[in-house]
Structures are given as structure tokens and as C-alpha cells.
Amino acid sequence: MTNTAKHTNRYWGDASLPTSKAEFFNAITTPASAGNGTVATIRMYGPIDSFGGFWGISTKDMGTVLDALPETVTQIILRINSPGGEVFEGMSILNMLRAHKASVIAVVDGLAASAASFVAAGCGETVMSPGSQMMIHSPMSFSYGNAGEFRKTADVLDSVEASMVEIYTEKAGAKDWAALLADETWMTAAASVELGLADRIAVIPDAGETETVGGEELVITVPDNADDPLARVVLLPNQAAARPHNLPSSSELGQPTRKEPLNMSDILKAGLRERLGVTDSAISDELLLAAVDEVLAEQVTDTAPAIPAGTVLIDSAVLTDLQASAALGRQAREEQDNSRRAAIVDSAVKDGRIAPASRDTWLASLNASEEGTTALIGSLAKNTVPVAEIGTSDEPSESDSLFALAFGTDTKDA
Structure with missing residues (x-):
């Protein structure tokens, strides 16, 4: 890129920073139009920046997307509209794409400048969309120190340029690359094909809207271990137990990118106070959340009484x-x-x-x-x-019968 010292937002230049990762980097998959397999479309519509997050597309971002692609992917269409950025991040992204088992076709939709130019040129096929452009230039850097330090920096820049020339030469053959790079050469789609850095000019059909095929829409979320509200979950179909992947995000010097403190809404705060029985309307968010934690802890204790030793629970x-x-x-x-x-x-x-x-x-x-x-x-x-x-028998004797005839059966005393 040219004269980045004037740019307030690194490789974004004077443009406003995006509000979500999806504005400049996302991935989708679609069934191949013919035969078996799946086509993955990756849109790289932003700077190449090791910071990641909303600063640009990092190697880790690209690696996460490539790792998430289903095994059925046989072709990757890399759509590019990028001002470039860090050389080594761009080189890493290119080599990651080359290492993937799927064939990779780069489609320049708008601009492939600086580091984005050798990412585009290094893919298996490079297609320039009508009206698109490519720009190449010598690498640049900033340095501080004495003359010796500046000479060392110059040597490093020469070495970096040699690595870039290897990619351009592999694609387009031997050229006066030193002059072309020093002149900061801008090329139309036709000029890019003529120089050999692109293979053809064509309109490559887009896969469609940014959503997964047969799956959920892409969602912006905040990962558990980061404060960056622009972190991106990319959901890709045709995977066993389709899993979400968080595109890594970072900020300057590894610090969180939150610009304003997170505040609890008045409605939520009032509702919590009412339910907790808190009368202090000026209670801080932290103390209110602590009260919630205390109530939850009590509920856990109440619902899990201790069982005395030797006691057996039975239905x-x-x-x-x-x-x-x-x-x-x-x-x-x-x-x-x-x-x-x-x-x-x-x-x-x-x-x-x-x-x-x-x-x-x-x-x-x-x-x-x-x-x-x-x-x-x-x-x-x-x-x-x-x-x-002991007693009378059932049958009376002969003498008993005669006695009864003479005196009767009354045995009471006279």
C-alpha cells in the first residue's frame, strides 16, 4: 500500500472501520454444479492484517475457515477485493490455500493490491472480473535508529521483495519485476492478463447470499475468551455434527477492542431489583449481579439437601x-x-x-x-x-328307667 503513515486505520485507510467481521470476510459452501463434491466460496473483502478482528483478515482467520470446510469440498473460490496489508500474513494465507486438498481459483472482484496481489497470483487459477484491477509494488516498512539500522532494514526489504518476485515469476515468468515493483504498477484486468499475473477475464457466478446451505444463518457472537464484539461464528454445512467456529479476533497489542463500557439496561436493572427485593435504586451493576449470584447459590443449597449416612432413597x-x-x-x-x-x-x-x-x-x-x-x-x-x-351316658340304664316310671323325672329334694 502507499504511504500508510497518513492512514489513521492501518490498512483500511481513511475508510470507517466495519461493524462486523461479515462485512469483509465470510465463507459459504454449495453443492457442485456437476458431479460429486462441494464448492466453498471464501470472500476476502478487506485488508490482510495479523491483528485480526475488525483490523483485517489474519492467517488465523483463514485457517479457522479452512479447517471448518467439510471433507466434500473439491474446489475453493477465493473472491478478492483487498488493498493488501502485511506481506508475511499474505504469504501464509497463500500457502495455506495451496496446501488444501481442494483446487483454488482466485477471483478478483474489485482490487487485488499489494499483498493481495501475490495471494491472487499464487492460486491455481486467477480470474479478473471485468473492471477489476491489480497493483504491485515494492515492500515498505518503518524503521528507527542509526544508519546501520536503516541499512539492515533495507536488506530485509530486499529479501522480502525477492520472496514476492518468486510468486510473480512462478505465475507470469521472468519480467523486470524490480522496475515494475518500484514503479508501483497498477493494471487493469486486461493488463493483468497480458502481464501474466492473471489467466483470464470472466464473470464467475457467485454462490449466493452469505448463509449456509441448509443450515443456520451466520451469526455475530462474542467468544468466551475474548471481548471483541466483532468476533464471527462461521457455520458450514455438510459436516458431521456441524460445529460453529469462532474466527479469531484481536486488537492492538493484544488488548481488548471494547471502546465503551458495557452497561446494564434500566429495564433489566429495575426488573432484577424488583425480583430480588432490593430497595436501593442506586445500587451498582456489580452489587446487583452479586445479589443474583447469592440467590442462585441458595437455590442450589435448598434443592440439594444432605442425605444422612446409612439412609437409602427408594421410590x-x-x-x-x-x-x-x-x-x-x-x-x-x-x-x-x-x-x-x-x-x-x-x-x-x-x-x-x-x-x-x-x-x-x-x-x-x-x-x-x-x-x-x-x-x-x-x-x-x-x-x-x-x-x-364324667357323667351320665347318653343311654339310661334299666334301673334308671324303672325309677323314672315310679317317681317321675323330677329330682328336686322334697
Whole structure:
């Protein structure tokens, strides 16, 4: 670029800085028009700048997009409208594109100047859109120091120019590159083709609007580890578990690019105060957020009570079933015990150990202490209690019948 010392915004020159990364750098994919595969279109419509962010397109930006391309991509269309920028960033971007398995065609839509010129010329095919231009010039730098320092800087610039000439020569063959670069040569589309830095002039159809095919629209977001509000998420289709990729962003000297402090809106602040029961209308944003954190922490504590050691949690339905089963078991056990104790008493009556009239008494004793009562019954001698019932028989004797005829059946005393 020319005389960057006059430019207030680095490679953007006098133009206003963009408000989003998508204004000058984005990527989309579309199915190939014929055969299998996918075509990826990358629009490089801004400066080449290692700062990234809204300062320009960095190597990391391009690397993130290339890494995100689906495996089905067979061709990359790099659309360029760039004033150029840092030589080594441009060289890295070119080599990254060359290293990709897909074929790369550069389409100059407006301008490919300075570092952008050898990015365009170094691709597999270079197409100039009608009315587009290309500009090449010698590299430049700034230096501070004595004469020796300036001579060292000049040597470095000569070395950088030699690297640029290698790219131009590979594309267009041997030319008086030193003179062309020193003259800051501007070329129309036809002149670029004539010199050999471009292959043809044509209108290459655009893939369409900046959105993914069959996916979500591109979204501007703030990554978790950066304050740059211009960071860009590029979503590309045809990927397994299509994942978002944050285009890296940075600012001068690695500092955040936030120009104004972030403030909580009055509506949000009032709503939080009302819900938290905060009466201080002048409370700071920080203290209000701290109050929110405190409430959230209390909710976590309340909803997760400690379980005492040895306690087992069980589903209520399972507990009900277990209780019913236990009740049936107890009933069956009681019936078994009653049957067994009744059998002990009946056996003692039969053996003549106890009187039939005392049966209920012995059963009660067995219920109170089965083991002791059983031992006591066992110690009683057999046949000590008459088993047969004492009294009249069912059939009256002959003498009883005669007595009844003579005196009647009334046995009461006179």
C-alpha cells in the first residue's frame, strides 16, 4: 500500500472501520454444479492484517475457515477485493490455500493490491472480473535508529521483495519485476492478463447470499475468551455434527477492542431489583449481579439437601409394594404360630397332661412365652388327667328307667 503513515486505520485507510467481521470476510459452501463434491466460496473483502478482528483478515482467520470446510469440498473460490496489508500474513494465507486438498481459483472482484496481489497470483487459477484491477509494488516498512539500522532494514526489504518476485515469476515468468515493483504498477484486468499475473477475464457466478446451505444463518457472537464484539461464528454445512467456529479476533497489542463500557439496561436493572427485593435504586451493576449470584447459590443449597449416612432413597411405589408384602408375611407367620401352639395344647390334652377345660389358659401362656410353656407341658406326666368325660351316658340304664316310671323325672329334694 502507499504511504500508510497518513492512514489513521492501518490498512483500511481513511475508510470507517466495519461493524462486523461479515462485512469483509465470510465463507459459504454449495453443492457442485456437476458431479460429486462441494464448492466453498471464501470472500476476502478487506485488508490482510495479523491483528485480526475488525483490523483485517489474519492467517488465523483463514485457517479457522479452512479447517471448518467439510471433507466434500473439491474446489475453493477465493473472491478478492483487498488493498493488501502485511506481506508475511499474505504469504501464509497463500500457502495455506495451496496446501488444501481442494483446487483454488482466485477471483478478483474489485482490487487485488499489494499483498493481495501475490495471494491472487499464487492460486491455481486467477480470474479478473471485468473492471477489476491489480497493483504491485515494492515492500515498505518503518524503521528507527542509526544508519546501520536503516541499512539492515533495507536488506530485509530486499529479501522480502525477492520472496514476492518468486510468486510473480512462478505465475507470469521472468519480467523486470524490480522496475515494475518500484514503479508501483497498477493494471487493469486486461493488463493483468497480458502481464501474466492473471489467466483470464470472466464473470464467475457467485454462490449466493452469505448463509449456509441448509443450515443456520451466520451469526455475530462474542467468544468466551475474548471481548471483541466483532468476533464471527462461521457455520458450514455438510459436516458431521456441524460445529460453529469462532474466527479469531484481536486488537492492538493484544488488548481488548471494547471502546465503551458495557452497561446494564434500566429495564433489566429495575426488573432484577424488583425480583430480588432490593430497595436501593442506586445500587451498582456489580452489587446487583452479586445479589443474583447469592440467590442462585441458595437455590442450589435448598434443592440439594444432605442425605444422612446409612439412609437409602427408594421410590414410593416400590416402598408401598414392599410394605404390602411385609404385611402378608406377618399374617402368614401369625397363622403358623397359632396353629403350632394349638397343636401343642391339643397334644397335651390328648396325652392326659392337662385338663380340656384349661386349654385356653395354656394357649395364652404359650402366646406369652412359647419356649417356657412348652417345656412346662413336656414336664407333666401323661395320663394324670382323665380323658373321658364324667357323667351320665347318653343311654339310661334299666334301673334308671324303672325309677323314672315310679317317681317321675323330677329330682328336686322334697
